[in-house]
Each structure stands twice: as C-alpha cells, then as structure tokens.
Amino acid sequence: MDVDLRKLRYFVVLAEELNFGRAAQRLHIAQPVLSRQIRALEDELHVPLFVRDKRSTELTAAGRQLLEDGRPLLAAAEALKRRVAQAARGTTRFSIGFMPGITVTDWVRAFTARHPDVEVELVRTTWDDQVEALHDGRVDVSVVRLPIDQRGLTVRPIFAEPRVAVLPAEHRLAGKESIEIIDLAAERVLNDPDAVPEWRDISVQLREGTAPPARRYTSIEEKLEDVASGQGIAIIPKSTSEYYNRPDVVHVPVGDIGPNQVCLAWISTRRSPLIHDFAEIVS
CATH class of the missing domain: 1.10.10.10 (Winged helix-like DNA-binding domain superfamily/Winged helix DNA-binding domain)
Structure with a gap:
C-alpha cells in the first residue's frame, strides 16, 4: 500500500x-x-x-x-522537492546552517575556493529548527549545538566551548569572576531544564513546584530581553554571549558546568561529494 x-x-x-x-x-x-x-x-x-x-x-x-x-x-519528501527544483534550475547550490554565535566564514571561504562554481547559501538556525532544516532540505549541512536528536544523521564533533550564566547587570552575582552551579539553585533559569541538568537537579523552584511555566523562545534576542528585564537568567555558550553583547546584561563563567559541544551534521543517506568536502574542511 x-x-x-x-x-x-x-x-x-x-x-x-x-x-x-x-x-x-x-x-x-x-x-x-x-x-x-x-x-x-x-x-x-x-x-x-x-x-x-x-x-x-x-x-x-x-x-x-x-x-x-x-x-x-x-520532511524527506519536502527535501526531495527542494533538490529536484534546484536541479531543474541548472544551478548547484550548497546550503549551510549555523547556530547563533558560531562563525563559519573561514570554512565557507575555503569551500568556495575549492568549488568556485557552487552557489553557497547560509541559513541561520535556532534550537528549534537546527535539525529540522536538515530533514526538510533547507540546508545540506548544519553546524549544530548539542544536544540534538541524532537519528538519521551523521554527526561529527568540531569543538567544545564553555557555557556562561547571563545575568541582569544589577544581579547579585554580576561582579563575580566565576560562580558554581549551586549559586543558581534559587534562581529562575530560562533554559529548558533538561538542557541544564546540573541546575535542574538542584533547582529550588523545580523541587518545590513553584517554577513558572517555561516559555518557548524562538531567538536568543528574546531570551536576552527577558534576562535584562529581570525575568530570570540564562545559561548559554560563551561565544553566543560575546556575539550578543549588550550593556544591560553580564556573563559570568560557571566553573562546574559541562561545555557546549559544536558539531557538523548532515543526513546519513546523503552521498553528495560537496558534503564530504565541507566536512573535511571543518574537521
């Protein structure tokens, strides 16, 4: 059937x-x-x-x-339509997804030097669609931040980077050189609790059942607006905090929290030589 x-x-x-x-x-x-x-x-x-x-x-x-x-x-059917339409236009396009705070310029330059006739398209992704963009064909490869659902994907580590706590500028911990995760036990953290298990396991609000409903953020800018207005704090990769630097928030290293792993991902069944050339450049 x-x-x-x-x-x-x-x-x-x-x-x-x-x-x-x-x-x-x-x-x-x-x-x-x-x-x-x-x-x-x-x-x-x-x-x-x-x-x-x-x-x-x-x-x-x-x-x-x-x-x-x-x-x-x-998603696979949508990806098929996209690639067939691209072939019909007679152009070779290679789309690269990337998460906020990650700079892909050097990799793109090296790739275009190898493939000057390939049209490169860059697509900024989010936590919600960094994998979806691969499955539906919007991107050929994606520079992702773990954790992700890796089913059907080839995932290669690129680098790991520290995570920091982003606080309102007037926060009690704002002047610290570094903090420990226990210092945040009484705080409202705006991340999905499962994304920061070190905090989830000690959170006073979660233990007492007083945590407000989690808000779904579609961009880092939205999250930083809530941090600046005192709605809570956020744990984000260091490069993201530096890229979105603003005077009304500060970032403080968290000494005992795991780093964020950045990887290159693509659909495992894809056999495009361009994908493997880009993976070789990145690694």
Whole structure:
C-alpha cells in the first residue's frame, strides 16, 4: 500500500493540534474535508488513529507510531522537492546552517575556493529548527549545538566551548569572576531544564513546584530581553554571549558546568561529494 502524503500531512497537523477545527484552519481546508481524509487514511491503514468523543480527540497507539514515523517521511519528501527544483534550475547550490554565535566564514571561504562554481547559501538556525532544516532540505549541512536528536544523521564533533550564566547587570552575582552551579539553585533559569541538568537537579523552584511555566523562545534576542528585564537568567555558550553583547546584561563563567559541544551534521543517506568536502574542511 502506498501512503498518500497529503493525507499524512493532514494527519500530522491534526495530531499536533488534537482539534479538528484548529487543524482545518492551519491546513486552510474545511473541517468536513479534514474528517473525510482522516477516515480515509484510517481505512487504508486498517487501524483507528484517533479516539474521538464530544470533548476531546486523542491519539491511539497506532496514531502515536504514525506521528513518530510520519514527520521524517514528510520532511524527506519536502527535501526531495527542494533538490529536484534546484536541479531543474541548472544551478548547484550548497546550503549551510549555523547556530547563533558560531562563525563559519573561514570554512565557507575555503569551500568556495575549492568549488568556485557552487552557489553557497547560509541559513541561520535556532534550537528549534537546527535539525529540522536538515530533514526538510533547507540546508545540506548544519553546524549544530548539542544536544540534538541524532537519528538519521551523521554527526561529527568540531569543538567544545564553555557555557556562561547571563545575568541582569544589577544581579547579585554580576561582579563575580566565576560562580558554581549551586549559586543558581534559587534562581529562575530560562533554559529548558533538561538542557541544564546540573541546575535542574538542584533547582529550588523545580523541587518545590513553584517554577513558572517555561516559555518557548524562538531567538536568543528574546531570551536576552527577558534576562535584562529581570525575568530570570540564562545559561548559554560563551561565544553566543560575546556575539550578543549588550550593556544591560553580564556573563559570568560557571566553573562546574559541562561545555557546549559544536558539531557538523548532515543526513546519513546523503552521498553528495560537496558534503564530504565541507566536512573535511571543518574537521
């Protein structure tokens, strides 16, 4: 049986929203159309994907499995379309993703010296899309910051760098030459707790259940605005703190916290010689 990618895309959006009205709105289709497509997909797969009642819509075990497997399939299809369109234009383009604070200039210069006829495109990524950009074909390689989901990827370490605490300029720890993670136990840290397990394990707010709901940041600039306004502190790589230097925040080294690992990543099944040439330059 062939999987209809349109139905699969409808399913993924509904699985993310768990609400037919919101999902139909995101897809720009009528709600009855979405319902018919989901029923057709369930008939084709011979399994129920959702449990529905008047109050809620939930995924079944089969639905959860399809969501896990369906997302990378849709991303691969999108990457295929991008590369086919590029080939049709008759141009050779090589796209490089990079995270904030990382400078790729020297690597790009060395690469273009080897491949003067290749059009190089640089794409700034974020914590949310540094891997997604690889899977959907926006970039051929990506300079990423760990941790990431490494499934389906080849990942090569490049370097590690210290992480620092970014504090409001008037913070009680702002004048310190360095601090320890225990000094931050009573602080609100704006990172995802799992990204800073050293703090997560000693956080007073997390232990007492008084931590405010975590905010999802789409850029480092947003996070630094909240630090400057006294909403909390952040743990970020040293190069990022230096690149986004501003007078109303300070950064202080944290002596007993692990470094951030910077790596080069690409889709494992890709066999492009350009990818391996760039990897050779970076390493």
